[in-house]
Amino acid sequence: MVAAGLGISVVPREVSDIYVSAGHVRIIPLLNDWAHRxxxxxxxxxxxxxxxxxxxxxxxxxxxxxxxxxx
Structure with missing residues (x-):
């Protein structure tokens, strides 16, 4: 949905890397304590x-x- 321009998403970094390398999306790493799994x-x-x-x-x-x- 993000690549289609329909919003934003919070996803694991491993998932976002696939789309970033394809040039479809940009990411902003979350460095807050709550963002760790x-x-x-x-x-x-x-x-x-x-x-x-x-x-x-x-x-x-x-x-x-x-x-x-x-x-």
Whole structure:
């Protein structure tokens, strides 16, 4: 709708990058505290995960712990 000239939108930066690189829209980064997102990992009980999902979960948990220590 933004590219069609019908308004403005607040979207994740990853989404806006696609349209900016195509030259369809301009962006203004939001730097306010309210503009930051928090994510959560949702998964079924540990025993229900495939080995690949177990590895991904372990990686994500390790990254979250590492990020928490660095802030």
């Amino acid at each position: 928090e994510f959560a990992i949702c998964y079924r009980r540990q025993g229900d995960l495939t080995p690949a999902a177990e590895r991904l979960l372990g990686f994500l948990v390790d990254q979250a712990a590492s990020d928490a220590r660095s802030t």
